[in-house]
Amino acid sequence: MAHMNSLYTASVAATGDGRNGHVQSTDGVLDLDVRLPRELGGSGDAANPELLFAAGYAACFHSALRLVAGQAKVDTTDSEVVADVSLGSNDAGGFQLAVRLEVSVPNADEDVVRQLVEQAHQVCPYSNATRGNIDVAIDLA
Numbered sequence: 001m002a003h004m005n006s007l008y009t010a011s012v013a014a015t016g017d018g019r020n021g022h023v024q025s026t027d028g029v030l031d032l033d034v035r036l037p038r039e040l041g042g043s044g045d046a047a048n049p050e051l052l053f054a055a056g057y058a059a060c061f062h063s064a065l066r067l068v069a070g071q072a073k074v075d076t077t078d079s080e081v082v083a084d085v086s087l088g089s090n091d092a093g094g095f096q097l098a099v100r101l102e103v104s105v106p107n108a109d110e111d112v113v114r115q116l117v118e119q120a121h122q123v124c125p126y127s128n129a130t131r132g133n134i135d136v137a138i139d140l141a
Contacts, residue, residue: 019048050085053097057126058083061101064124069116075107080141097134104141113140
């Protein structure tokens with residue numbers, strides 16, 4: 001594995017009862033309750049780890065997409081990335097995630113967008129972290 005030169009470290013503490021607890025970053029920027037979603041028997045009235053992961057992946061992938069599009073001089077006005085993060089059980093009796101990214105770049109040709117998405121998928125740290133570990137599907141909207 002290649003050596004990584006750390007550019008930034010986010011530090012978040014989880015307290016309380018895990019998925020029914022609280023998360024707070026050491027800098028105080030993130031400070032919120034987490035609850036089980038209704039689908040897992042919870043109240044669904046607060047954030048949960050899958051929502052937080054989806055937000056991070058969508059924002060990060062969109063940033064990577066805009067970076068490679070900018071280098072290619074492609075217009076990303078009104079572009080959007082939606083991340084759907086699913087939690088499921090696996091054959092080993094544990095749990096795992098799956099991700100579907102929906103990418104929209106309305107001012108660019110579909111073939112160009114496909115190339116940009118492939119490049120962004122190589123650049124995005126979330127894509128690099130998940131590659132080979134969880135299923136990530138990318139659809140063009």
